Amino acid sequence: MNAQHALDAAFRESWGRIVAALIRRTGNWDLAEECAQEAFVEAVRKWPADGVPQRPIAWLTTVAGNRAIDRLRREARGAQLLEQIGHEADVETMFDEVEEIEDDRLRLIFTCCHPALPMDGRVALTLRSLIGLTTAEIARAFLVPEATVAKRLTRTKSKIAAAGIAYRVPPAHLLPERTAGVLAVLYLMFNEGYSASSGEELIRVGLCDDAIRLARSLRQLMPDEPEVAGALALMLLQHSRRRARLDDNGELVTLEDQERARWDRAEIDEALELLESALRRGAAGPYQLQAAIAACHARAATAAETDWPQVAGLYALLEAQAPSPVVRLNRAVAVAMAGDLDAGLAMVDELGTDPRMARYYLLDAARADMLRRRGDPRGAADAYRRALPLAPSEAERRFLQRRITEL
Amino acid sequence: MHYLMTIVGTTRFSSDGVMSSDAIEAMNRAFPAWNEKVKDRRLFGRELDLPGTASIVRVRDGEPLVVDGPFAETKEFMAGFSLLDCADLDDAIEVASSSPVAWHHRIEIRPFTQGVRLTDRAAAFGRGDDNPYLLISWMREPRVDLAPACDRWRDDLTARGLYVLGGALGGADTATTIGTRDGATELADGPFTETPEFIAAIDVVDGVDRRQAIKLAATHPFAGTDAIEVRPFYTE
Numbered sequence: 028m029n030a031q032h033a034l035d036a037a038f039r040e041s042w043g044r045i046v047a048a049l050i051r052r053t054g055n056w057d058l059a060e061e062c063a064q065e066a067f068v069e070a071v072r073k074w075p076a077d078g079v080p081q082r083p084i085a086w087l088t089t090v091a092g093n094r095a096i097d098r099l100r101r102e103a104r105g106a107q108l109l110e111q112i113g114h115e116a117d118v119e120t121m122f123d124e125v126e127e128i129e130d131d132r133l134r135l136i137f138t139c140c141h142p143a144l145p146m147d148g149r150v151a152l153t154l155r156s157l158i159g160l161t162t163a164e165i166a167r168a169f170l171v172p173e174a175t176v177a178k179r180l181t182r183t184k185s186k187i188a189a190a191g192i193a194y195r196v197p198p199a200h201l202l203p204e205r206t207a208g209v210l211a212v213l214y215l216m217f218n219e220g221y222s223a224s225s226g227e228e229l230i231r232v233g234l235c236d237d238a239i240r241l242a243r244s245l246r247q248l249m250p251d252e253p254e255v256a257g258a259l260a261l262m263l264l265q266h267s268r269r270r271a272r273l274d275d276n277g278e279l280v281t282l283e284d285q286e287r288a289r290w291d292r293a294e295i296d297e298a299l300e301l302l303e304s305a306l307r308r309g310a311a312g313p314y315q316l317q318a319a320i321a322a323c324h325a326r327a328a329t330a331a332e333t334d335w336p337q338v339a340g341l342y343a344l345l346e347a348q349a350p351s352p353v354v355r356l357n358r359a360v361a362v363a364m365a366g367d368l369d370a371g372l373a374m375v376d377e378l379g380t381d382p383r384m385a386r387y388y389l390l391d392a393a394r395a396d397m398l399r400r401r402g403d404p405r406g407a408a409d410a411y412r413r414a415l416p417l418a419p420s421e422a423e424r425r426f427l428q429r430r431i432t433e434l
Numbered sequence: 435m436h437y438l439m440t441i442v443g444t445t446r447f448s449s450d451g452v453m454s455s456d457a458i459e460a461m462n463r464a465f466p467a468w469n470e471k472v473k474d475r476r477l478f479g480r481e482l483d484l485p486g487t488a489s490i491v492r493v494r495d496g497e498p499l500v501v502d503g504p505f506a507e508t509k510e511f512m513a514g515f516s517l518l519d520c521a522d523l524d525d526a527i528e529v530a531s532s533s534p535v536a537w538h539h540r541i542e543i544r545p546f547t548q549g550v551r552l553t554d555r556a557a558a559f560g561r562g563d564d565n566p567y568l569l570i571s572w573m574r575e576p577r578v579d580l581a582p583a584c585d586r587w588r589d590d591l592t593a594r595g596l597y598v599l600g601g602a603l604g605g606a607d608t609a610t611t612i613g614t615r616d617g618a619t620e621l622a623d624g625p626f627t628e629t630p631e632f633i634a635a636i637d638v639v640d641g642v643d644r645r646q647a648i649k650l651a652a653t654h655p656f657a658g659t660d661a662i663e664v665r666p667f668y669t670e
Contacts, residue, residue, distance in 0.1 A: 142621040143523060143610040182607055186623070189608040190545050191435045193522040201524065204618075 030074040037083040038067060039240070042159035044084075045091045047131035050156075050194060053095060053108065056184045060156065062098070066091035132157070133196045133248045136241070140209040141192050148183030149212050150219075151176055158237045168231050169219065203254075209245065210258040210314060213238045217262050221269075222420075235266055246301075253305035257315030260305070263298035264321035267291040279426045283330040295325045316345040335365035352381050356393060363397050372397050388417035392427065404434040436519055436550040437526045438603055438636065441481075442540040442611075442626045443513025453538060464534035472529045478556055478599060479516035481668040482568060488665040489644075491651040498652040505572050505663045506629045512570065513539070514668070515636070517550055517599065523610065531612050531619040542626045544609040544633075548581075550601040553592055555640055560667075566598060566640040567647040570663040571656040573634040576605050583655040584635065591639060591650065600637030631660070 042063060049059035066087045080086040100106060139153040147169075154160040154168070162180065166173040186192070197205040220234030242259040249255050271289035274280050302318045305311075311319065320341045327333040342358035356378055363371025375394045384390050395410035411431045418424045469476070485504030492499045504511060514535075520526040523543070530541045559566065581602060591597035609625035625632055639650050644666070651662040 141523075143527070143623060145623040148623075186608055189547075189604045190543075190610060191437075191520075191522045191526075193524060197524065 030079055033079040033083055034067070034070055034074060037070070037087060038159060041084040041087055042067075043132055043135065043157040043244075045088055046156050046159075047135035048088070049091060049095055051131050051134060053099065054194070056156070056187070058095060058098060062091045062094040063087075063159070065094050130196065132244060134194050136209055136245060136248075137196055137205060138187060138192060138194050140205075140212045141187070142205070142208045143190065143192060144183050144186060145179070146212075146215070148179045148186075150216055151179045152183045153212055153241070154216070154234075154237065155180055157241060160237070168234050170231075206249070206252055206254060207312075210242075210254060213242050213245070214258060214262070214314075216241075217265075221265060232269075235262070235269070238262060239266060253308045254312040254314050256301045256305035257312060257318050260298040260302040261314055261318035261321055263294045263301070264318060264325050267294035267298070267325065273422075277422070278429070279422045281426075282324060285330075287328065290325070298322070299325065311344075313345060313349045316341055316348070320345070333364070335361055339365050352378055352384050353387075353389075356384070356387075356390060360393050360396075363400070368397055368401050372401075386417055388414040388419070388423070388427075390414075391417070395430070399430075399434065408434050435522065435526075436477075436517060436546040436601070437523075438542075438544050438546065438550075439479075439516040439518050439526070439530050440512050440542040440544070440626065440633075441514040441516075441535050442510050442542060443484075444510050444539075457538065461534040461537065468533055471532070475518055475520050475525070475529050477517040477519050477550070477552060478559070479514070480560070481514035482512060483666045483668050485511045485665065488663050489648055491648055491654075491657055491662045491664060492660075493652050493657045498648075498657075500648055500652075505570070505661060506627070506631070508628060510540075510626055510628075512633070512665075517552075518543075527610070527612060527619070527621065531614070536612065536614055536619075540626055541612045542609055543612065544625065545604045546601040547604050548602060550599060551588055551592070551597070552599045553597050555595070555598045556638075559598060559640070564640045565643060565647075566638055566667050567642070567644070568665045568667065569600075569637040569639065569647075569651050569654060570633055570665065571635040571637075571654065571660065572629075572631040572663060573656060573660040574631050576634065577656070577659060580655045580659070587653065587655055588637065591637075596639050596641055596650065598638035598640045600635065602635045603633060605634075606632040634660075 045063045045066065046059045049062055050056055053059065069090050070083075070087060074080070099108060135156060136153070139156060140149050144152075150169075151165050154165050155162070160168070162176050163173050166176040169176070187194075196202075216234050217238035220232050220236075220238065239259070239262050242255070242262055246255050246259050267290050268282075268285060270291070271285035271287065272280055280286075298318065299322055302315065302322055305315050306319070320338055323334050323338045323341070339358060339361035342354060342361050346354045346358055355374065359371045359374035359378070361371075362374065372394065375390065375397065378384050378390060379394075391410045391414035395407045395414065398404075398410060399407035408431055411427050411434075415424060415427050418427055488502075488504050490501050490503070490505055518526050518529055520529060523545075526543050530536060530543055533541070535541065584602060588597055588600065606625045606627075609623075611622045611624060611626050613620045613622065627633065635656065637654070639647055642650065644664075647664050651657060651664050654662050656662060
């Protein structure tokens with residue numbers, strides 16, 4: 028293995044672990060990030076010349092740990108902290124067993140995603156401390172100025188310290204709720220990447236991989252949480268369609284028209300297995316239900332073979348657990364696709380009176396599609412035209428325009 | 435850590451009596467059990483009189499300026515508060531969200547920067563015919579430079595036997611607001627106040643009449659830079 032590959036692999040594998048372990052021992056987030064950073068800089072300098080160490084992660088961990096000790100010794104408060112930790116002899120070994128403590132990463136995930144923190148701060152801090160994205164990379168991924176991200180990170184870390192947010196895995200009675208909070212952060216991250224699929228936005232697309240990686244870690248760390256498996260399955264199923272979502276001209280392709288051979292079978296198989304084992308545990312939560320819906324599409328060899336009654340039923344269950352106008356709209360579409368166009372249209376019309384949907388282009392797009400299927404091209408064209416100015420991206424506007432021409 | 439747990443009142447509930455007497459009674463019935471459960475973590479707690487009973491004190495060029503009425507004409511206000519001594523934020527959230535008050539009110543939790551000062555007067559609070567007032571410091575910008583002066587002000591009032599409790603609060607950035615929806619606790623980052631000013635400190639004085647309480651407020655270091663709201667406590 029060459030040094031660059033070894034470095035990339037070690038970075039992905041160990042950044043979060045090193046940061047997590049250093050935070051637990053020092054309580055200092057900035058110090059943890061900086062020392063992890065220095066360890067990798069040192070590796071970049073030494074590995075190409077000296078060769079990759081036998082145990083790269085242990086090597087990095089030791090370097091980062093030593094940097095932390097050096098820095099702490101130089102500061103008065105740090106020296107105090109070291110005194111609390113133990114005698115000099117213990118200090119030398121305090122970072123040695125870092126890689127074995129999985130709990131550290133869980134602590135870090137739960138702390139970064141604490142619900143008392145601002146959402147944008149949770150996302151930024153998770154990407155910074157668990158994935159190792161730089162402030163500039165996070166800024167590019169979220170299309171905001173670097174200074175904004177820097178401010179979010181500072182403010183979020185300072186709230187953790189000032190408001191007394193404990194660095195720990197929440198107690199059992201809080202775990203389901205807090206786990207849902209962590210999954211919400213990961214899923215938001217995933218969607219941010221998923222909604223940006225064009226070539227020049229590769230850094231944003233990378234967010235999907237990052238979210239999946241974190242969900243995989245979380246799944247390893249919490250194998251008994253069905254919603255974690257459900258969220259991972261959901262992301263994998265959506266991700267499996269990434270190569271089919273755009274045609275060769277970069278135009279958006281609907282699920283119905285996607286070339287299913289381009290779907291990633293390995294990801295689908297992994298997701299279906301995860302989902303099935305999660306569902307066997309009983310009462311399915313919202314992520315498992317969404318994954319089950321995505322699985323209906325993944326299992327259908329062609330769009331026509333989709334089990335729409337099943338999809339409609341799953342949306343009804345999802346709506347009961349997590350009611351929202353968007354879920355209801357999806358349910359209406361499934362009902363229409365299952366054969367009951369009138370019932371679907373009635374649900375869409377009812378949603379039209381919901382102020383939350385007033386600027387949601389997919390409502391009119393869905394109505395247009397139902398009218399088209401019912402043989403009302405004029406009504407469909409009108410609805411597509413209403414959707415047009417509300418569509419958020421160029422690709423979506425082009426898609427609607429195409430639909431109007433096809434009528 | 436010490437936290438201020440602020441009960442967020444709304445004009446909807448308190449002035450036109452929309453909250454039914456049944457709801458109030460149910461809350462009162464549940465209160466002793468909650469109080470028992472959290473008594474080691476709840477150092478103090480009282481309801482305040484309505485914001486309309488407040489006076490606002492500012493000192494400009496050495497001249498005290500006093501006006502009537504609430505500091506901010508907002509729909510939401512501090513209706514009461516508790517002082518919590520909790521292990522961490524989750525612990526404080528647990529105390530606050532299990533309170534019967536949380537059934538109907540949002541609650542803000544904010545840490546005290548240097549802990550809270552409680553004098554002997556706090557233990558005897560409300561037992562005599564004392565006349566306590568809450569002094570709320572409303573500020574636009576945090577003024578850490580005034581912290582030593584505030585400490586000296588509290589020392590002086592403590593020495594004179596007039597100080598009950600109080601301290602400086604973490605900035606608006608350190609606040610968490612708790613609400614409930616469908617019986618589930620929902621957390622939001624930030625304070626309940628929507629004004630540009632935030633509550634930077636609270637201090638309770640006692641053994642004075644309203645005029646004297648206003649005079650004491652005028653000697654608060656923050657009165658010279660910002661504004662102090664002087665508010666009586668709720669009495670039966």
